[in-house]
Amino acid sequence: MTAxxxxPWLQASSTRAVMAALEAAGGPGCARFVGGCVRNALMGKPIDDIDIATVLKPDQxxxxxxxxxxxxxxxxIAHGTVTAVAERTPFEITTLRRDVTTDGRNATVAFTDNWAEDAARRDFRLNALYADAEGRVFxxxxxxxxxxAAGRIVFVGDPxxxxxxxxxxxxRFFRFFAWYGRGEMDAAGLAACEALAPGMTRLSAERVSKELMKLLAAPDPRPALRAMSDSGVLGLALPEAVPLDLFEAMAPLSDDPVVRLMSLLPADERLIVEVSRRLRLANATRDRLADAAIAARDVDLSMGDPAVRAAVYRHGGRAVADGVLRRWAExxxxxxxxxxxxxxxxxxxPPSMPVGGRELARLGVDPGPETGRLLKAFEDSWVSDDFPTEGHAERLAALVSPQRG
Structure with a gap:
């Protein structure tokens, strides 16, 4: 038997305390680790979450x-899940389940004490793995x-x-392949995804965007994205996607999923706002994508250092950096x-603007539209001269003097 x-997580006192508590109520073997922690342990990958399956009912x-x-x-509770917290570590514990009805989005489940029934309702075979408190794998x-072991992403039963x-x-098929797959994709699974892709219209925008961003965060998402594009899945999930050439070049330059998403979209801030609204992306993600599209218009890989600083002052460092990455990929x-x-x-x-309305008032300029115009003229001159640290009073006075004439 594989073990x-x-x-370290298996031997941790917090883990042992939770498993001991469950076995005190249900007897040895009533609870097993399941899914990602078992899969990743076998594959030598980091363990993020520890999930446990049990024959105990939620109240038990x-x-x-x-x-x-x-x-x-x-x-x-309705789906059988209780989270235990031991030594500040959460453990999600779920009663074994079998599906009663499904509609392509949600499932009505019944609790069971049959491990095979619980495994049969899971998505991929490498996610339908269990391990007991001693590490024995089922x-x-x-x-x-x-x-x-082979890096195969294969559906449980019929895809x-x-x-x-x-x-x-x-x-999830493409996302898991991006993170865990090796070699060729499972042909039957890929064919099923292509045939049933229109059913994704039933999914909420949040579920789609969450999976897409997780996929884009993979070490190398390019093979999965190619398959998504060839199968028509990408076109349904992200109809605005441009051809993958830019993405193919961008993926090795940055592991940031937002930057990679940027390379899948046109540099059009209005379209980006529409896409962000449709996918219900976080406001911070929406703003970053839009800012990068605007900054990219001012970014040229031939620009000198003063021009780069001017762009950073106008758009912000992150937006300019994102724009540079886009140009680099091109x-x-x-x-x-x-x-x-x-x-x-x-x-x-970027330095702060060194003058303001107070300095103009000292020169006899009354508050009003003229103040704004003069400050804008000062700022443009100051930025174009690469942010000099001296001579501000003289520069401002020179702008005011012609007005006095």
Whole structure:
């Protein structure tokens, strides 16, 4: 039997406390680790979350956790989930389930004590893996361990059936391949995703955008994006996507999913705002994408250092850096120029405007539209001269004098 070895999280006192609490209520073997923690342990990848499956019903789980003087949070009782917190570490504990009805978005479930039934409702075989408190791995599909070793992303059972249960699994197929896949994609799974892609219209915008951003954060999402594009899935998830040439060049330059998303879209701030609204992206993401599109118009890899500083002053360092990355992806042979511009955009701190209305008032200019015009003229001159640190009074007086004449 396969076993997990060398896993600090498995031996941690917090983990042992939660498993001991569950087994005190349901007996040995009533709870097993499931999904990502088992998969990643087998694949030698970092463990982010620890999920546990149990034959205990939700109320029994909650009672068992509280009886061990641990914190229990009923995070999803209707779906069988209770979160235990031990030593500030959360453990999501879910009762074994089987699907009763599904509609492509949500499922009505019934609780079960059958591990095979619970495995049968999961998406991919390498996610239908369980391990007991001692690290012994259980593989109900008989293929999950092998898939994890080989980097295969294969649906549990019939791919079309799994997808019709939840159309988000189409995007998850590509996302998991981007993170864990090796070699060629599973042909049956890919064909099912292509055939059923129109069903993604049933999904909420938040679910689509969340999966897309997770996919774009993968170390190298390019093979998955190519397959998404060729199958028509990308065109349905992101109809505004441009051809992948820019994305192919951008992906190695930055692992930031927002920058990679930027390379999939035209540099058109109005369209970007529309896309962000449709996908319900976070406001910060929307603003960053729009700012980068605006800054890109002022970015040229041939620009001198003063021009870069002027762009940073006008648009902000991050927007200019994002614009530089876009131009670099468009001209991969200009790496030295791009790195020079990036260094300025990321390290140079723009100074504050050195004069204001008070200085103009001292020169006899009354508050009003003329104040704004003169300050704008001063700022343009100051920026074009690369932010000199002296001579502000003289520069401002020179602008005011012609008005007095």
């Amino acid at each position: 997990l070895t060398g896993q 789980t909650e009672a068992a956790i509280r009886a061990a003087d641990l914190k229990a949070v009923p995070t999803g 593989d109900p599909t008989g293929e999950g361990v092998g898939d994890a 079309e059936t799994r997808i019709r249960e939840d159309y988000l699994r189409i995007l 001209a991969p042979d200009r790496a030295d120029d791009a790195r020079r511009l990036l260094a300025i955009a990321e390290q140079w701190a």
